[in-house]
Amino acid sequence: MRKHFGMPVAFLAVLMLVLAACNGGGDSPSASAAAPSEAPEESGAASEAPEESAGESAAAGADYKACMVSDVGGIDDNSFNENAWAGMERAESELGVEVSFLESRSTEDYARNIDQHIADGCDMIVTVGFLLGDATKAAAEANPDTRFAIVDFAYDPAIPNVEGLVYDTAPAAMLAGYASASWSQTGVVGTFGGINIGPPVTDFMDGFIAGVNYWNEQKDDDVRVLGGRDPNDPDSGTFTGNFESTDDAKNVTLGMLQESADVILPVGGPIGQGTFAAIEEQQAEAVGLGVDVDWTESTPQYEPLILTSILKRIDNSVFQALERAVNDEEPQPVFVSTLENEGVGIAPFHEYDDEVSQETKDEIDALREALISGDVDHTEYYGN
DSSP states (O other): OOOOSOOOOHHHHHHHHHHHHTOOOOOOOOOEOOOOOOOOTTTOOOOOOOSSSSSHOOOOOOOOEEEEEEEEEOOTTTSHHHHHHHHHHHHHHHOOOEEEOOOOOSSTTTHHHHHHHTTOOOSEEEEGGGHHHHHHHHHHHHTTTTTEEEEEESSSSTTEEEEEEEEOOHHHHHHHHHHHHHHSSSSSSEEEEOOOOOOHHHHHHHHHHHHHHHHHHTOOOOOOTTTTTTTOOOOOOOSSSOOOOOHHHHHHHHHHHHHOOOOEEEESGGHHHHHHHHHHHTTOOEEEEESOOOOOHSGGGGGEEEEEEEEOHHHHHHHHHHHHHHHOOOOOOOEEEETTTTTTEEEOGGGGGGGGGGHHHHHHHHHHHHHHHHOGGGGGOOOO
């Protein structure tokens, strides 16, 4: 059955944040971690070719120093930190910039690492994750001549020297949810997150549920979702409460397997490995989904258990932010990666390609086009 929740959730989030800013806000920065339902005009396409030649950009980058601060998952998290660093390394290779990173082992490291990069003379600092919002805001305002970009966060009002890199992942997750419902043999699937920080995590979960609901509507089926959310209740859903403990993720997954779930989407970077470990340990007839990157490449040991991955091209958006900086272009307050500009999507089915029918693949392609055109609104399918 179609779920109607009126005004899109992402729009409501942005609206509430604007109102909070107008009323003076609180101690935390007014910000939007959700991608708007439509990219603003100033947002470029994630796959656009640069106007300048590669040679000109490389020459401009020769004296440019770009630095990154990871979130607590670490630089080798097989997920968003590692993906962001891949964008930095691409900038080093293609633009000739000098790159470096500092890892955050705890939240106390955020400000210290940013300050260290400033002391080291970094021209641009990329911070990775919603949780670095406060530390990035403080450093950017105190150092207006240093350029910043932050992944999964955007400020309202905008900070002149900061680019907010956000990702409209819910439509991509809807494609994965549709594929998961088509594959499920038990008619039960599940999803859970790490920390409930809002859209950077919950957009994956909500989109996944939307895909299952869309499958049910199209096929007159009744696939159930465990761990699901009510988008009108920000405290709903299942979460481990951290982005580090694979044991916590494993325990949540074991519970879902016991309730017959045979497709599970964990949203929390490295904790997702706990899901695949649980499926493997139980020798369950089940699969999991990766997030951010193609997990068959980042965690090849689990390839036999991965149906697909929901891609979030952090590497592309980080590279493009650095390219704009090297070419001395004005920072874009909000750069949105979408299905249309190929900044989000789903990975191939790899080992499960023969188990997803051509009919289903065609339906997924049609759904993608309908989401891009607006003929299908993913928010209308939110909620269990």
